[in-house]
Amino acid sequence: MPFWTLFGLQQGKATTGWPRRPAEAGQEGVLGMPRFAPEHCPPDCAECAAACPTGAIAVAKNETASKRLAVDYGRCIVCQLCVEACPAEAATASFDWAFGTRERDDLRLNHPATPAAKTGSAASPAGFRRSLHIRHVDAGSCNGCESELRALNNPFYNLHRFGIFFTPSPRFADLLLVTGPVTYAMREVLRHTYEAMPEPRWVMATGACAVSGGVAAGGYACGHGLDGVLPVDLYLPGCPPNPAAIIEALLMFLERTPQRVRGGRIVG
Amino acid sequence: MDAVTARRAGLEIVSLAPEELPAAVAEVIRGGGRMQMAYAWHATPDQIELRYLGSCGPRDDFFMWRCRPQAAVPSLAAISPLLGWYEREITDLFGIEFAGHPEPYPLVLHPGARPPAPPFSPDYPDEEPLPFTPAPGAAPEVTGAEVQRLPFGPVRADVVESAEFLFFYVGEHIIHYHPQLFFKHRGMEKRFAGRSLMHAVALAERVSGVGSFAHALAFCQAVERAAACEVPPRARLLRSLCAELERLYNHLHYLGHLADTTTLKVGQAEGMLLEERVKQINGRLTGSRLLRNLLVPGGLRRDLDPQPWLGDELDRLGREIGRYTAMLESTNSHLDRLITTGILPQEVAFDQGATGPVQRACGFDRDLRRDHPYAGYGELTVRVPVLTSGDAHARQQIRIAEIDSSLALIGQILGRLTGGPVSAACAPQPHSEGLGWAESPRGTLFYAVHLGADCRPVRVKIKSPSFSNWRVFPLTVHDSNMMDYAINEASFGLTIAGCDR
Numbered sequence: 001m002p003f004w005t006l007f008g009l010q011q012g013k014a015t016t017g018w019p020r021r022p023a024e025a026g027q028e029g030v031l032g033m034p035r036f037a038p039e040h041c042p043p044d045c046a047e048c049a050a051a052c053p054t055g056a057i058a059v060a061k062n063e064t065a066s067k068r069l070a071v072d073y074g075r076c077i078v079c080q081l082c083v084e085a086c087p088a089e090a091a092t093a094s095f096d097w098a099f100g101t102r103e104r105d106d107l108r109l110n111h112p113a114t115p116a117a118k119t120g121s122a123a124s125p126a127g128f129r130r131s132l133h134i135r136h137v138d139a140g141s142c143n144g145c146e147s148e149l150r151a152l153n154n155p156f157y158n159l160h161r162f163g164i165f166f167t168p169s170p171r172f173a174d175l176l177l178v179t180g181p182v183t184y185a186m187r188e189v190l191r192h193t194y195e196a197m198p199e200p201r202w203v204m205a206t207g208a209c210a211v212s213g214g215v216a217a218g219g220y221a222c223g224h225g226l227d228g229v230l231p232v233d234l235y236l237p238g239c240p241p242n243p244a245a246i247i248e249a250l251l252m253f254l255e256r257t258p259q260r261v262r263g264g265r266i267v268g
Numbered sequence: 269m270d271a272v273t274a275r276r277a278g279l280e281i282v283s284l285a286p287e288e289l290p291a292a293v294a295e296v297i298r299g300g301g302r303m304q305m306a307y308a309w310h311a312t313p314d315q316i317e318l319r320y321l322g323s324c325g326p327r328d329d330f331f332m333w334r335c336r337p338q339a340a341v342p343s344l345a346a347i348s349p350l351l352g353w354y355e356r357e358i359t360d361l362f363g364i365e366f367a368g369h370p371e372p373y374p375l376v377l378h379p380g381a382r383p384p385a386p387p388f389s390p391d392y393p394d395e396e397p398l399p400f401t402p403a404p405g406a407a408p409e410v411t412g413a414e415v416q417r418l419p420f421g422p423v424r425a426d427v428v429e430s431a432e433f434l435f436f437y438v439g440e441h442i443i444h445y446h447p448q449l450f451f452k453h454r455g456m457e458k459r460f461a462g463r464s465l466m467h468a469v470a471l472a473e474r475v476s477g478v479g480s481f482a483h484a485l486a487f488c489q490a491v492e493r494a495a496a497c498e499v500p501p502r503a504r505l506l507r508s509l510c511a512e513l514e515r516l517y518n519h520l521h522y523l524g525h526l527a528d529t530t531t532l533k534v535g536q537a538e539g540m541l542l543e544e545r546v547k548q549i550n551g552r553l554t555g556s557r558l559l560r561n562l563l564v565p566g567g568l569r570r571d572l573d574p575q576p577w578l579g580d581e582l583d584r585l586g587r588e589i590g591r592y593t594a595m596l597e598s599t600n601s602h603l604d605r606l607i608t609t610g611i612l613p614q615e616v617a618f619d620q621g622a623t624g625p626v627q628r629a630c631g632f633d634r635d636l637r638r639d640h641p642y643a644g645y646g647e648l649t650v651r652v653p654v655l656t657s658g659d660a661h662a663r664q665q666i667r668i669a670e671i672d673s674s675l676a677l678i679g680q681i682l683g684r685l686t687g688g689p690v691s692a693a694c695a696p697q698p699h700s701e702g703l704g705w706a707e708s709p710r711g712t713l714f715y716a717v718h719l720g721a722d723c724r725p726v727r728v729k730i731k732s733p734s735f736s737n738w739r740v741f742p743l744t745v746h747d748s749n750m751m752d753y754a755i756n757e758a759s760f761g762l763t764i765a766g767c768d769r
Contacts, residue, residue, distance in 0.1 A: 001600055002595040002599055004533075004595070005534065014541050031561070053471070077470065079561050138429050138452065140453075142477040143764070144558055145477070147478050147558065154544045168425035183454055184398045185450070185451045185452075186422070189422055189451070215474045216474070219395065219454070220392065220397060239560075240477065
């Protein structure tokens with residue numbers, strides 16, 4: 001009979017040195033959010049907007065060159081169809097994995113200047129920096145997000161090393177992590193789970209579906225993500241966001257790393 | 269559909285009157301055949317057409333029947349029990365009643381959903397969310413002084429998909445088990461209507477995330493069959509390569525998850541770590557850890573470059589997997605929990621429609637890759653493991669053998685890959701239709717695609733393997749032990765998104 005403990009010890013440490021060692025993130029070759037350079041758009045071209053399955057891209061023909069494209073990364077499913085459709089260098093592929101933001105508007109490139117009202121909790125998570133407990137609720141995801149969330153606890157990412165844990169009960173949870181577009185049958189269930197959490201409590205919309213509804217938005221059975229269902233404190237798009245992106249967003253939420261993206265552009 | 273397009277679809281389509289259906293199904297079953305699925309679509313705005321898919325033997329071509337009901341349709345659930353869920357789904361979504369159905373309750377729509385019209389009817393207001401007030405579902409009455417009733421879910425422990433499980437039990441003994449699924453029903457099939465083919469592929473990839481590639485592949489093959497499109501050889505082989513990588517990471521996840529339920533913690537960690545290694549290989553090869561954004565009707569969106577690194581990586585990984593699975597198979601504390609747990613009798617598996625590794629663990633030698641080859645499988649040798657004991661251990665053993673078989677297939681593919689184009693023009697005719705299939709990691713997956721005048725989908729029916737296996741799974745839980753439940757559930761390897769759609 002095998003001696004599993006010895007086997008485990010012999011295997012050595014499997015956990016990545018990331019984020020301390022950036023090269024070890026484990027996301028080699030994974031295509032991320034496309035980058036846009038509207039100044040390269042040919043006149044009257046709207047190929048990328050037509051190619052986008054979720055309507056994340058809008059073309060404003062009368063705008064100045066740098067504002068010709070309005071992009072909502074909250075809807076981006078990372079399908080790369082806009083990159084393939086672009087006849088110029090206006091939409092290009094990148095390895096920028098999905099980025100977390102505190103405001104929905106920070107996922108929007110060339111969004112009109114009036115910012116949306118902040119909906120999330122007023123409480124600061126500063127006291128939770130070294131210990132955060134998460135309750136996950138699947139509100140109708142395709143299970144792609146769950147696959148990547150489960151990966152967080154594998155030995156490679158080893159989420160516990162950051163002091164972040166998944167907890168079975170909402171009673172012990174600080175953060176409600178929601179995936180999926182919120183189906184009609186999960187809407188009330190989700191609200192009950194939120195109400196069962198002690199204060200202070202925060203909500204994270206994970207994946208394009210929870211942020212905006214994604215590919216499933218609308219129709220007879222789906223909503224448009226958490227919009228109008230729960231107050232959101234942390235938005236993380238992606239389809240699905242990879243495990244490193246999820247960890248990075250959580251660390252950003254805990255104020256352990258700065259927010260990298262503002263107004264749809266990487267600033268840090 | 270006329271005879272020409274029917275041939276193009278690779279299917280013989282026979283028209284039957286509703287009253288002819290029971291005898292026809294009975295004859296198929298008498299001859300050892302099996303029905304595969306049933307669905308409805310609006311052939312015209314005011315004419316609903318029922319479709320029934322089946323085959324007379326595991327390697328015989330699929331046949332399809334069509335039936336245009338004017339009044340009530342006889343239920344076939346008593347003759348072919350696996351059709352029971354399809355009929356209930358058709359009632360929910362299209363409003364057609366099946367006379368004499370043994371379980372005349374809603375399935376896909378939740379109790380408490382009050383649609384103003386059936387969601388697929390042209391009268392259903394576009395983008396109108398279902399009016400809904402939560403209500404208890406139909407469940408059998410289980411009474412007795414000692415009987416406890418435990419509803420569990422839909423929000424459950426750990427990172428899991430949403431579903432509610434209702435247990436009636438005495439002490440440790442489960443008397444009756446009723447899963448309330450479809451909390452996650454997103455109406456995905458209707459989201460395909462009117463979308464461009466490329467958008468439809470993106471949708472298919474997001475029906476069940478851990479089956480992204482199989483779903484998109486089945487969809488593309490359905491469109492290719494409608495268009496009589498020949499996919500170039502290199503693309504066919506690369507499709508099989510990705511399909512096997514999908515099987516690998518799913519089966520490794522399965523083993524890690526199963527080891528978790530038997531509290532073999534190092535076994536869990538190792539399984540999950542090996543899964544992660546395959547996902548990282550997926551990312552490096554295709555740009556997506558879930559193998560998305562690659563398929564297009566006609567081939568692949570871009571060429572892949574697996575040589576020579578992929579073979580070396582998988583050789584290394586294969587040795588580690590071999591060591592890991594040998595350890596699992598020789599750990600008594602693990603095996604003790606699996607052997608004789610959740611036995612699925614052969615005839616139940618057949619009648620109720622068990623598929624994939626679950627049915628191969630109870631004696632059925634069926635695998636679409638070998639029996640109805642698609643992608644590159646026609647030129648490859650597919651080893652199909654089969655066992656007969658039908659318990660959780662057999663289901664683990666089948667998965668382990670399939671990991672070996674997948675690695676061997678990838679070896680064959682890498683040895684055969686030659687240069688060449690990876691896509692061909694694929695332009696289906698207006699009003700054509702096609703059926704696509706794939707042996708996903710969890711079993712038989714069908715996409716039936718009907719295209720409209722603009723060559724965009726008007727109806728897409730998805731038969732996912734988890735829809736079939738969720739129908740079967742409860743039959744192994746009744747009259748079993750509470751402590752075995754989690755192990756048994758893990759041994760089936762079910763997804764909920766695929767079932768609920």
